[in-house]
Amino acid sequence: MLNQNIVHILGGGSIGQLTACYLRKSNVPVALLASSSTSASRLRDGGSKIFLERNGSSTCLTHPDLNVTSSKSDMSNIEEFPVEVQCCGALEGTGDEMMSYRSPISRLIVATKSTQAVSALQSVRPRLSDACQIVLLQNGVLGVYQEVCNKILQGSPSQSPLSATVVVGSVTHGAYRKGPNHVVHSGMGSIKLARVDPTLPDLMDGKHQRMWDETSSAEPESQDLMNVMLRTPGLAAEMIHSHQAFLTMILQKLAVNCAVNPVTALLGCLNHRYSDSQWGKQMAESVCQELVSIYGVELLGVKSESDLADLVLQVAKRTGENKNSMLQDCEAKRSTEVDYLNGYVVKHATNLGMQAPVNSLLHGLIKAKEETWLTGD
Ligand SMILES: NC(=O)c1ccc[n+]([C@@H]2O[C@H](COP(=O)([O-])OP(=O)(O)OC[C@H]3O[C@@H](n4cnc5c(N)ncnc54)[C@H](OP(=O)(O)O)[C@@H]3O)[C@@H](O)[C@H]2O)c1
Structure with missing residues (x-):
C-alpha cells in the first residue's frame, strides 16, 4: 500500500x-x-x-x-x-x-x-x-x-x-x-x-x-x-x-570546514593537532582573512578576522578527537567535498572579481591528492 x-x-x-x-x-x-x-x-x-x-x-x-x-x-x-x-x-x-x-x-x-x-x-x-x-x-x-x-x-x-x-x-x-x-x-x-x-x-x-x-x-x-x-x-x-542568521550560521560553518578540514586531511591528523599548534593558528588566520574580505564581517557575524579565526580554533579544539569527514574520505580514497567548500569560496570570489589564493591552494592540494588515487600513482 x-x-x-x-x-x-x-x-x-x-x-x-x-x-x-x-x-x-x-x-x-x-x-x-x-x-x-x-x-x-x-x-x-x-x-x-x-x-x-x-x-x-x-x-x-x-x-x-x-x-x-x-x-x-x-x-x-x-x-x-x-x-x-x-x-x-x-x-x-x-x-x-x-x-x-x-x-x-x-x-x-x-x-x-x-x-x-x-x-x-x-x-x-x-x-x-x-x-x-x-x-x-x-x-x-x-x-x-x-x-x-x-x-x-x-x-x-x-x-x-x-x-x-x-x-x-x-x-x-x-x-x-x-x-x-x-x-x-x-x-x-x-x-x-x-x-x-x-x-x-x-x-x-x-x-x-x-x-x-x-x-x-x-x-x-x-x-x-x-x-x-x-x-x-x-x-x-x-x-x-532570519535569512541573515542563516547566512551567518552557514558561513561560519564554511569557515571551519575550509580552514580545518583540508589541512588535517593533508596532514592526516586529528583536529586537536590543528587547534594546539602555531601552524594551525596561522592557517586559520589566513583562511579567515580571505573569507572576511569576500563575505564581510557583518555576514560572518564577527567583529574581525581574528574573531573568526578564534571561532575556528575553538571548534577545532572542541572537536579535538574528531577525524573530520575530509580526512576520512582521503583515508578511504573517496572523493571529498572540497569542491563545495574551498572550491565554492574560490568560485564565489572569482564571480566577485576577487581572488582567494589560500583557499585555491588548499583546494588544489586536495584535488591533487584525489587524483593520485584515481590514477593509482
Ligand atoms: N556523518 C556526519 O557525522 C556528518 C555530520 C555533519 C554533516 N554531514 C554531511 O552530511 C552529508 C551526508 O554525509 P554522510 O556522512 O551521511 O555520508 P555517507 O555516509 O557517505 O552517506 C552518503 C550516502 O549517499 C548514498 N548515495 C550516493 N549516491 C547516491 C545516489 N545516486 N542515490 C542514492 N544514494 C546515494 C551513498 O550510498 P552508496 O554507499 O551506495 O554509494 C551513501 O550511503 C555530507 O554532506 C556530510 O558532509 C555528515
Missing part, C-alpha cells in the same frame, strides 16, 4: 540512517532510497534492520509494516521501527515492490554527500511530484543548492520545471557507520533548517528573506516536511529565524 505521508530519504549513509531512525522513532513512515540494488540489499541484510547506537545504547529499525515493538534481545534498550528500503533508479522487483519504486515522492530528505546530491536527485527526478518538498542536508549546501535549482528544479527541454518547496539544513550531529546498517550517533548536535525561495539559485540573495516573512505569518501545516523534522526529538531540529 502506498503511503502519502511517507518521507523518502535519498542516501542510506550515516546521516540518512540517523535521520531515518529518529523519524521512525516518532512514528513517521520512512523509505530509504539506496543508490543501487547492491546497496539496497546491504541495507536489507539481516532482516532489513538498521541499528542506531547512541550513548552506549542501540535502537533497531526493521522492515516496513511492523509496528513499534520492544525487543527481547539481550540488550535491554533495543527498539524496533518499520522502515522501507527502495532502490533509486531500479525497475526490478514485482507487485507492491515495483509500485513503491515508481510511486511519487512528495517529501524528500537528501542525505548524500555534496558531490552525489545532483546525480542522486536526477535518478529520482521522474518520481518527484510537482509540489514536492525537498530538504538538503549537505555540508557544502551553498553550492549544492545552486546546482539543484539549476539542474533539477528548472527543468530542461525534456523535463518540465518543478514548483518544489526547498529547505536547506546544516547538520552538526556526528554519525558514522559501524556496518552497512548500523549507525552510531557519536555526537549530539542539531539540524538547523531554513526555508528558501527556489526561484533564487543564490542563497546569498537577500530576497530569500520573503520566505521567512511568509513562514512566520502562515499557519504551520502538520504534514509539512520541515515541521515533521522540527517535531522529531532525536533530530534536535531548529528553524533559523
Whole structure:
C-alpha cells in the first residue's frame, strides 16, 4: 500500500540512517532510497534492520509494516521501527515492490554527500511530484543548492520545471557507520533548517528573506516536511529565524570546514593537532582573512578576522578527537567535498572579481591528492 505521508530519504549513509531512525522513532513512515540494488540489499541484510547506537545504547529499525515493538534481545534498550528500503533508479522487483519504486515522492530528505546530491536527485527526478518538498542536508549546501535549482528544479527541454518547496539544513550531529546498517550517533548536535525561495539559485540573495516573512505569518501545516523534522526529538531540529542568521550560521560553518578540514586531511591528523599548534593558528588566520574580505564581517557575524579565526580554533579544539569527514574520505580514497567548500569560496570570489589564493591552494592540494588515487600513482 502506498503511503502519502511517507518521507523518502535519498542516501542510506550515516546521516540518512540517523535521520531515518529518529523519524521512525516518532512514528513517521520512512523509505530509504539506496543508490543501487547492491546497496539496497546491504541495507536489507539481516532482516532489513538498521541499528542506531547512541550513548552506549542501540535502537533497531526493521522492515516496513511492523509496528513499534520492544525487543527481547539481550540488550535491554533495543527498539524496533518499520522502515522501507527502495532502490533509486531500479525497475526490478514485482507487485507492491515495483509500485513503491515508481510511486511519487512528495517529501524528500537528501542525505548524500555534496558531490552525489545532483546525480542522486536526477535518478529520482521522474518520481518527484510537482509540489514536492525537498530538504538538503549537505555540508557544502551553498553550492549544492545552486546546482539543484539549476539542474533539477528548472527543468530542461525534456523535463518540465518543478514548483518544489526547498529547505536547506546544516547538520552538526556526528554519525558514522559501524556496518552497512548500523549507525552510531557519536555526537549530539542539531539540524538547523531554513526555508528558501527556489526561484533564487543564490542563497546569498537577500530576497530569500520573503520566505521567512511568509513562514512566520502562515499557519504551520502538520504534514509539512520541515515541521515533521522540527517535531522529531532525536533530530534536535531548529528553524533559523532570519535569512541573515542563516547566512551567518552557514558561513561560519564554511569557515571551519575550509580552514580545518583540508589541512588535517593533508596532514592526516586529528583536529586537536590543528587547534594546539602555531601552524594551525596561522592557517586559520589566513583562511579567515580571505573569507572576511569576500563575505564581510557583518555576514560572518564577527567583529574581525581574528574573531573568526578564534571561532575556528575553538571548534577545532572542541572537536579535538574528531577525524573530520575530509580526512576520512582521503583515508578511504573517496572523493571529498572540497569542491563545495574551498572550491565554492574560490568560485564565489572569482564571480566577485576577487581572488582567494589560500583557499585555491588548499583546494588544489586536495584535488591533487584525489587524483593520485584515481590514477593509482
Ligand atoms: N556523518 C556526519 O557525522 C556528518 C555530520 C555533519 C554533516 N554531514 C554531511 O552530511 C552529508 C551526508 O554525509 P554522510 O556522512 O551521511 O555520508 P555517507 O555516509 O557517505 O552517506 C552518503 C550516502 O549517499 C548514498 N548515495 C550516493 N549516491 C547516491 C545516489 N545516486 N542515490 C542514492 N544514494 C546515494 C551513498 O550510498 P552508496 O554507499 O551506495 O554509494 C551513501 O550511503 C555530507 O554532506 C556530510 O558532509 C555528515
